[in-house]
Amino acid sequence: GAVVSQHPSRVICKSGTSVKIECRSLDFQATTMFWYRQFPKQSLMLMATSNEGSKATYEQGVEKDKFLINHASLTLSTLTVTSAHPEDSSFYICSATPGGEEGYTFGSGTRLTVV
């Protein structure tokens, strides 16, 4: 089945620094990938849709200058949290689909802690 790999699984960074999270589709090409955020004991909220070769589409209320998305190839999307602050601490999960009726495959998530 379709596999999505996400790295790192955990990261701790200092306030004011930037963190990059990678999302790779291992056995299929994904022109579109999705980035979700999940707060503790809450559901997943779509942050943005990453489009290969073009600008990402951000959901309302998501700061595009803080959460930079790059989708440079058909198998890789990156999310960079810039100038991170403690309130950015969260669980970030990416997703992609091979298309058709395959459904959506999720990465294993990245636990970001900003100290």
Place this chain on the structure above:
Amino acid sequence: AQSVTQPDIHITVSEGASLELRCNYSYGATPYLFWYVQSPGQGLQLLLKYFSGDTLVQGIKGFEAEFKRSQSSFNLRKPSVHWSDAAEYFCAVEDTGRRALTFGSGTRLQVQP
């Protein structure tokens, strides 16, 4: 806009008992519906999905779900729960316009020995 409601925040069942997790959706067209399971600190694993056809869908780990258009529901069932089924369960509907998922708030399942 589409929405998904999971009325039960937390459910506890005994091992070996049957399970039903409720999911109601709001969507204008024929929905694409999904159930995912999440273990603590992990990503999401797809249990099953409904796109069209037979309204009773079989999934992995012995789970099944039934799509009922008249009730706007897509409830997840399992005849006999195992301790390893303890996790968070999410129902989701696909927004075919932007091809992303809208999730319910989740149901946390505890399994008693």
